[in-house]
Amino acid sequence: MEYKITSKEFECFRTLIYEESGISLGQQKQSLLESRLSKRLREIGLETFSQYYDKVTRDPTQEEFTRMLDLISTNKTDFFRESKHFDFLREVILPELMPTKRIRIWSSACSTGEEPYTIAITLIDSVQNPKEWDFRILASDLSTRVLAKAASGIYDEERFRDMLPGMLSRHFLRGRGESMGLFKVKPHLTSMIRFRRLNLMDDEFPIRNPLDVIFCRNVMIYFDRPTQETLVNKFHHYLKPGGYLFIGHSESLQWISHPFMPVAPTIYQRKR
Template sequence: MGGLLIPPAGSGDPAGGTARASAPGLERDLIMTDADFNRVRQLIYQRAGIVLAEHKREMVYSRLARRLRLHRLTRFTDYLARLERQPEAREWEAFTNALTTNLTAFFREAHHFPLLASHVQSRGGPVRVWCAAASTGEEPYSIAMTLSETLGAHAREARVLATDIDTDALTRAREAVYPLEQVLKLPDERRKRFFLRGGGTRAGLARIRPELMSMVEFRPLNLLAPSWPIEGPFDAIFCRNVMIYFDKETQARILDRFVPLLKPDGLLFAGHSENFSYISQAFRLRGQTVYELADSASSRAASRR
């Protein structure tokens, strides 16, 4: 998309910042000053709790450039001013979606799914799992596949609540259509049992079977919202690879809000680069990036004495 438009030496930007290219030698058609970049960082933190590092400048430019061009704007200053003048505008949703990272895959961090299977295998009553960062659906559908394989006929009663702040990602998740090359990485048995292969104009694509789709409910949810319109308790909560975008204070608040939504013996699954041991006293590490409520851990330890 080119480099930032650089004003002549000695000239200032009306917004009070310096416009500079993030890659020398490239010219860009849009102006983003240092002040603009810092304002984007503040706004996405306030809106979604996402902490953008200094080196994310290039990403911010490339992702938000589409929004500026759509509105026929050439300066990030004008785009951000328009946003702030309209706190309830739908453009905020597009702004947040643009800055949300959706890196996911079926059965990503595969060691978690046998643990989930073992955890729900002999439970009484319908199993409920919350996937708190559903992205484009691969993770919640992987959870649903695990429940289906483990619970047999009782899987019809199981439910997966899948939430995400990115409404564009949720639209794709509800469609449940994925590139065939992505699905071919799964074992033959899973592919045949849970996917329909497209033909004709849908060649090269695969869709989740309706019976599996019916197990998953997708809803938009901002983890920073003052209230969550969901009800527990859940047998497990998957909150993987999203906390890394939050600072420790935000992480601690979210973890505390998970506590009443988990069953006493429920499990919290985290991402491979996330460590909650020193952030919240409410949870104790039970296995590799798997946590349980501290009260539950204490009760189990006492029962062994």
């Protein structure tokens, strides 16, 4: 069966996705939405996109809405992606926090977990006595599917082509037998990270203490400028004075109103 989405149906989905997730789909995305969701309609035996819209909006658990977002969004990431951010964490931020030996970081769009695990590796490998430090990382995403993958901490060997062998052996367990070709994050990293489902469109976040660093990389490209501005100003509220916000290298805060001070490309600081 060939599925075709009408302009009216597309507008319904576009409005729903924008209001619930902040993702802004332009008119040119109609064919993408149609192709990405057609397989799902076929899987669950629905005949029209209107029927699927009813299913998504009437699900009180929002599980089907989350599944839909998984289908239309890209969750591609890598270990040490945009490595200059981790250099800055190691060379600038950690020395600033040396007197307290305490750091709180939020990976706000963690996808399948490569970002928070890279943060944890950077922290541990950058200080002389990691046990003397209080490291805490909150890793969140809207998708329960990618969070489950992240929490498992299991990745295939292709993910580590650019990682030094010594780093790999320090922080990952190599699979044997049926798990050959897989690597699992060691407990000393997982103990530093708490995974949680969060929607960046929520008015408030369950964060009680001010943060030192927020990573929000390669997600705001899906938002329009008003949504970007609202989110960035919320982030400012949750950072302590002198705290840092990292955004993706394809993103910019140039065209929105915000109180941050730029300190390096795609790195911003809350004024002290």
